[in-house]
Amino acid sequence: MFNLVIKDILIQKKQLIFSLVYLVFILVTFQGMGEAMFPMGLVAMAYMLSMTACAYEEKNRSDLLLNSLPIKRESIVASKYLSVFVYTLMVTALYEAMVIIINILNIPLKTFPLSLEMFIGGLVAVCSMTGIYFPIYFKFGYMKMRVANFVLFFLFFFGSSYMTHFLNSNHDSLLVNGIINFFNTQSDITISLVLLIIIAVYMLLSFLLSAWFYNRREF
Amino acid sequence: METILEIKGLKKSFKDFSLKGIDITIEKGYIMGFVGPNGAGKTTTIKLIMNLMKKDEGVIKIFGLDNVKHELDIKQKIGFVYDENNYYEELTILEMKRVVAPFYKTWDDNAFNKYIGEFRLPLKKKIKDLSKGMKMKFSLTVALSHNAQLLIMDEPTSGLDPLVRRELLEILSQIIQDENKAVFFSTHITTDLEKIADYITLINDGEIVLCSDKDELMNNYGLVRGGKELLYNLNTKDFIGIKENQFGFEALVKDKNQAQKAYKDKIIIEKPSLEDIMLYYTRRCQNV
Numbered sequence: 215m216f217n218l219v220i221k222d223i224l225i226q227k228k229q230l231i232f233s234l235v236y237l238v239f240i241l242v243t244f245q246g247m248g249e250a251m252f253p254m255g256l257v258a259m260a261y262m263l264s265m266t267a268c269a270y271e272e273k274n275r276s277d278l279l280l281n282s283l284p285i286k287r288e289s290i291v292a293s294k295y296l297s298v299f300v301y302t303l304m305v306t307a308l309y310e311a312m313v314i315i316i317n318i319l320n321i322p323l324k325t326f327p328l329s330l331e332m333f334i335g336g337l338v339a340v341c342s343m344t345g346i347y348f349p350i351y352f353k354f355g356y357m358k359m360r361v362a363n364f365v366l367f368f369l370f371f372f373g374s375s376y377m378t379h380f381l382n383s384n385h386d387s388l389l390v391n392g393i394i395n396f397f398n399t400q401s402d403i404t405i406s407l408v409l410l411i412i413i414a415v416y417m418l419l420s421f422l423l424s425a426w427f428y429n430r431r432e433f
Numbered sequence: 434m435e436t437i438l439e440i441k442g443l444k445k446s447f448k449d450f451s452l453k454g455i456d457i458t459i460e461k462g463y464i465m466g467f468v469g470p471n472g473a474g475k476t477t478t479i480k481l482i483m484n485l486m487k488k489d490e491g492v493i494k495i496f497g498l499d500n501v502k503h504e505l506d507i508k509q510k511i512g513f514v515y516d517e518n519n520y521y522e523e524l525t526i527l528e529m530k531r532v533v534a535p536f537y538k539t540w541d542d543n544a545f546n547k548y549i550g551e552f553r554l555p556l557k558k559k560i561k562d563l564s565k566g567m568k569m570k571f572s573l574t575v576a577l578s579h580n581a582q583l584l585i586m587d588e589p590t591s592g593l594d595p596l597v598r599r600e601l602l603e604i605l606s607q608i609i610q611d612e613n614k615a616v617f618f619s620t621h622i623t624t625d626l627e628k629i630a631d632y633i634t635l636i637n638d639g640e641i642v643l644c645s646d647k648d649e650l651m652n653n654y655g656l657v658r659g660g661k662e663l664l665y666n667l668n669t670k671d672f673i674g675i676k677e678n679q680f681g682f683e684a685l686v687k688d689k690n691q692a693q694k695a696y697k698d699k700i701i702i703e704k705p706s707l708e709d710i711m712l713y714y715t716r717r718c719q720n721v
Contacts, residue, residue: 221532225523270523279519282483283536284508432486 218280218293219300222267229266233259237308241316241323249326252309253336260301260340265363267297272356277433291352291425295417298344302337334406341413343370345420353427434460436497437583437615438482443491445481452477452639454491459583459632462612464605466630466647467619468707470715474639475619476516479587482617483513495583509538512576516588518568522561526554526571537579545578566597573601577608584608584616590625598622602629623707627651633707637715647707655689656705658682663699671695674713685713 223230240255247254271277280290306328313325326332346366351359384390397405438459445452452474459465469475480486482493484504493500495507520529526549534540549556552570560568569589576584584605590598606629608614620626626633626647633650635643643650657672660681669675671692675684686692689702705713 217532217535221521221524224528224532225521270521274521275517275519276521278485278515281485282508282511282513282515282519283533284505285536286505430487433480 215289215293215296218285218290219297222293222297223300225270226263226266229263233263233305234308236262237305237312241309241312241325245324249329249332250335251326252328252332253339255309256302256305256336257339257343259305260298261343263301264294264298264344267294268351268356268359277431281433287428288425291348291421291428294348294351295344295421295424298340302340306333306336330406331402334409338409338413341417345416349420349423349427352424352431434462437461437495438465438617439492439494439497440478440482441492443478443481443493444489445477445486446489450474450477450639452481455636455639455641457634457641457644459615459617461582461615462609463631464609464616464618464629466623466626466633466707467617467636468621468623468626468633468711469636470621470711473636473715475621475636476587477639478636479585479617479619482585483508483511509579510582512579512581512584514569514572514576514584514586514589516591518560518565518572520560520568520571523559525557525559526563527556529560529571530575533575534578539580541578541580544580545574548574548577566593569593569597569601573604582614584614584618586616586618586620588620589618590620590622598625605629623711627707635711635714642714643710650710651704651707653688653690654705654710655686655692655702656709657684657686657689657692657696657700657702659684659696659700663696668695673710674716676713685709 236259237255240251240258244251244254281287310328313327316323316325343366347359347363350362354362381390381394400408436458438457440455440457442454442456443452444454450472455474455478457465457467457478467475467478477486481488482495482500484501496510498507500507521532524532530545534542534545548554548570552567552574554563554567554571554574560571563571573589590601593601602625605616605618609616609629618626618630630647633643633645633647634641658681664675664677664682671686671688673685673687675682685705686702692700693702
């Protein structure tokens with residue numbers, strides 16, 4: 215299964231160089247965003263890399279190849295999920311390396327060294343997107359997923375502004391209050407742990423759904 | 434004799450096409466040619482064998498095992514070459530090998546290097562920069578590098594020049610010297626099979642219309658020519674298909690000796706090519 219992840223990285227050599235340039239761009243232009251710079255950059259890049267990998271699968275009609283090899287369909291699906299975490303780690307390492315370089319060279323840029331909060335925030339953002347679009351990809355393939363993605367993107371943006379509005383106007387409701395209270399009173403570690411568990415369950419469900427879809431696909 | 438591939442009553446329906454309960458058997462040590470026009474169901478059959486599609490009904494056994502239940506064990510021993518390159522175009526031959534090889538328990542690097550050398554394939558070249566012939570040779574190299582006992586080939590020669598086609602056929606006849614192997618070779622280029630196949634299965638519109646030993650087929654069938662006057666006195670039961678032309682008719686018979694006896698010197702009998710046999714069978718309804 216790991217060699218499928220390596221394959222995804224190998225076919226994207228060019229994109230990886232591009233993502234390095236992209237990361238520099240983010241570090242420079244997202245100065246005003248503060249710590250949110252990292253999750254934003256991470257989502258953009260992990261999203262780009264995993265989408266490109268899917269696009270290459272479609273272009274090479276590699277479903278035929280992969281499913282003719284002695285590989286379980288679940289492993290093919292799992293490798294795509296695994297690759298998202300590999301991209302996340304790669305981008306995180308690159309980001310931290312750049313922060314260090316900027317500081318050593320005294321480049322006049324504000325830097326925001328990685329914190330647990332930033333990392334968990336990034337991970338949550340990456341997972342919530344991939345967790346939705348992988349099942350769509352494994353059910354319908356890349357071309358149809360792009361259409362679905364377009365819709366998802368809008369939902370994501372409008373949804374998040376709606377959520378902010380909802381939280382602000384329902385300050386008194388018990389549930390909202392409870393959630394806000396939880397975040398205010400618990401330590402960072404506890405919050406991170408809770409978020410990690412939620413992500414893990416969410417990704418597991420997403421994987422099971424993808425595998426179920428992919429097992430029923432015909433090529 | 435040991436059966437390597439056994440298909441019984443295989444059915445699969447689509448909106449506009451269906452495979453209508455086909456039977457195919459391949460024994461160890463033989464090459465089975467699977468012929469038929471485009472859209473006859475060759476690729477569908479192969480996809481069902483490889484579990485790329487789900488069958489509606491029927492049994493597919495490979496090495497005596499159910500092809501879905503024992504999918505991974507079976508695929509360890511299958512080599513495949515498809516009509517189009519399905520390897521990642523962005524990778525080099527060497528990179529592609531490194532991705533594929535670990536999946537096979539019995540991957541043989543010596544065999545791989547032997548064929549790479551024989552075919553003069555450039556290891557460091559990206560697959561997208563290879564010619565169509567080279568891509569096919571690379572597919573064949575992978576198919577032959579893990580001690581496969583069944584080679585499944587779906588139109589491997591389509592779009593290749595005669596030289597490369599001949600090379601492929603020579604390799605296949607070499608491979609089959611190893612009596613543990615069998616080859617299932619689908620094509621619409623029938624001349625390929627005249628050279629190497631032991632058995633011929635002809636599929637048309639989702640049905641097997643003919644399955645026979647190739648030599649028997651070529652020796653017994655006859656291409657009959659005769660004058661117009663005879664055309665109206667023919668017993669059409671004897672003929673697979675009849676084609677009328679300006680001067681008379683041309684027809685295919687199953688038993689040329691019987692035809693000779695029946696019509697004596699009123700007809701001329703020639704040896705048909707596999708292509709003639711395929712054409713007469715697939716046009717059957719229109720002509721008789």
